[in-house]
Amino acid sequence: MTTYHLRVNGRDHAVDTDPDTPLLYVLRNDLQLNGAKFGCGLGQCGACTVTLGGESVMSCLVPVSVVGDRAVGTVEGLGTTQAPGALQQAFIAEQAAQCGYCIAGMMMRAQSLLAPYEQGKGAKPTDAEIRKHMMPNLCRCGTHMRILRAVRRAADALPVKGGKA
Amino acid sequence: MAPASLDPAARPRPPKRRRRLILLAVLVLLALSAFAIMWRPAIDPQTAAPATTDFDAATIERGQRLAAIGTCAACHTVDASRPYAGGRALATPFGTVYSTNITPDARTGIGQWSEAAFTRALREGVSRDGHLLYPAFPYDHYTQLAQDDIRAMYAYFMTRPALAAPAHDNEMTFPFGFRPLVAFWNILYLKREPWQPDASQSAEWNRGAYLSVALSHCTACHTPRTKLGGTDFSRHLDGGEAEGWYVPALNEKSPSPLPWTREHLAEYLRTGIAPDHAVAGGPMQATVENLRLADPKDVDAIATYIHSYLAKAPQRATRASIPGRLPAPAASDPDLARMQAGHAVYVNSCARCHDLGREATSGAALQLQKAVALYDPDPRSLIRIVRQGISPPDGEPARWMPAFGDILSDEQTAALAAYLRRYGAGQPQWEHIDDQVKKAKQP
DSSP: OEEEEEEETTEEEEEEEOTTSBHHHIIIIISOOOSSOOSOSSSSSOTTEEEETTEEEEGGGOBGGGTTTOOEEOGGGTOOSSSOOHHHHHHHHTTOOSSOTTHHHHHHHHHHHHHHHHTTOSOOOOHHHHHHHHTTOOOTTOOHHHHHHHHHHHHHHOOOTTSOO | OOOGGGOGGGTTSOHHHHHHHHHHHHHHHHHHHHHHHHOOOOOOOOSSOOOGGGSOHHHHHHHHHHHHHTTHHHHHOSSTTSTTOOOOEEEETTEEEEOOOOSSOTTTSSTTOOHHHHHHHHHHOBOTTSOBOOTTSOHHHHTTOOHHHHHHHHHHHHTSOOOOOOOOOOEEOTTTTSGGGHHHHHHHHOOOOOOOOOTTSOHHHHHHHHIIIIISOTHHHHSOBOTTSOBOGGGTTSOEEETTEEEOOOSTTOOOSSOOOHHHHHHHHHHSEETTTEEOOTHHHHHHHHHTTSOHHHHHHHHHHHHHHHTTSOOOOOGGGOOSOOOOOOTTOTTHHHHHHHHHHIIIIIHHHHSGGGGTTTSOSOOGGGOGGGGSSSSHHHHHHHHHOBOOOTTOOOOOBOOOTTTSOHHHHHHHHHHIIIIIIOOOOOSOHHHHHHHHHOO
C-alpha cells in the first residue's frame, strides 16, 4: 500500500492503495465518485473516460501510480443536477442519453476537446473534428448522432474567453 | 551567340576586359540554361470542366479503382465528407507541404485542367500554370503510368463533386520555398522512362510490379531515400521511413519474426489485418483503407510482386513461435530497475488484451512476441503505436487499440519499449529509446 495524493475536480484527496490499482477503482471505491463507469475494463468502450491533465483517458487503463500531479476531472466536476454545466445542458437539450451508461464518459471525452477552445486556445472544432475526437467512445443504445449534436451544440454555445467566436 | 573571344572586334581589347566578357557570357549561358531547366509554360485553361456525360461510366469506374491503388485520398482527403479537397500537412525534411484540392472546382481545384495538363502533372510534376510541384506528390512514380490509366483517373476526378478549398500555404525551410529548385531534383530523380515489363516473370507479377511501383508508390516509403530526398534505387524495398514511423523492409531484410505467405500479405493489404501476424498501423492504415476499394485482383497482383521479394527473407528462429506470456525480467538483468518498470507497464496496460486477457476480448490482439514493431531496427513505430494506439478509419470497422500517450510517462514508455525488445523479441537493445520517445511527442 502506498499513499497517493490526487487532485480531482479541484479538490485534494489522499488515498492508500496499491500502485497497480486503476484510477477508475480509486474514483469509484475510495472517493465515491461514481460518474465514471466500468464497462469493459480493456480500454475498448470509453464508459470510464475522465480527463487527466486536460486530456481524456480511459481510467480503467490508468494505474493510480502514473497520475502524479496531473489534475483529474470527472463528470461530477462539470455541474450538478440543480446547476448543470454547459456541456450537460447541451446533452439534456439534445436528449442524447438513452440508457445513459456511456454518457459520463462521452461528456468527459467532449470536455477535453472543448476546454482548450473555451479557454481561447485553438479554433472552434468542426463537425469532422468532433466525430474524430469522439470516436473511441461507444454507445450501445446507438444515440451517437444525438451525442454528436449535443457536442456541436455545446461548442456553439460556449462562452469563449478572450472574445473570439 | 558566338563566344566573345572569336569576335574580331574583341581581339585588340586588353586581356583583363576580355576575361570579364567571357565570364559574363558564361554567366548569361548558365542563367539561360538554368531558366530552361526551371521554367515550364502554362497550359491553357479549359473554359469549362468536362461534364459527367463526357466520359463513359466504365472509364470513370476504372479510374476510381486505380485512384484507390494510387492511394490519392490518403493525402488529398482530410475530411471524409469533403473528398479530395486537400489540406493535409505532410512533414518532410525540407518543410511542411500541404496537399491540394484535386476536385474539379474551377477556381481552387483542377477544373480548368485539360487532360494534357493532368497528364503533365502526373508525368513531370508540373502544375497547369507551369509551377513545379514538390515531389511529396509522387510524380516520380506516376511518370511511368500508362496513358490509358491516366485518362481513366482524369475521368474519375473530373466527375467528382467540385469543392471550393483554396490551397494552404506550404511551410518550407530556406531555400526550398523557391519551387524552381525542384527542377534540379528532377534531373537527378525523375526517370521519364515508360514502364518495362520483365519478360522472365508472370503476367500477374508484372501487373503487380507496375501497380506497386508506378501507381501505389510502395517504394516511396519502403525504399530508403537519399539525403536529397530521392528514392535510392540501389536499395529497392530495404525499408525507409514515413511521418516519423519506421517503414519495414520488404525484402531479405524484412524484420518480420514470422515468414509472410502470399495469402497473408494479400489479406493484410485488403483488410489491414493478417491474422496472428500483423495489423496495419501508422501511415499504412491509410494505404489499406484505400486498397480495400481497389480491384481485388489488382491487390492480389501487388501481393504477388511484393511477396516475391519478401520470400527472400531467411527463415529465422524467433520468439514469435514461443506461446504464452512474456517473462518477468531475470534477477541478473544488468538493467533490472528499468526492465521491472517496463514489465509492470506490460502487465498493467498491455497484457490484459495482448496476453492474459486475450480470452476476455475477441482474442484477436497479437501476442507481442509476434509483433513486427518489436523486431524493427529502431523503436520508432513501437513507441508511436503505444502512444497513439490504432484507430479504425472514419466510419469503418477495424482493429482498435487505445492510445497510451496521455497515460504513460516518458520513462514508462521508454522502459516498456526496452522491456519488450529484450523479453518480447529477445533482440539486442535499441539505442536512444529516450530520445525517440521525446521525438514521438512532437506534433
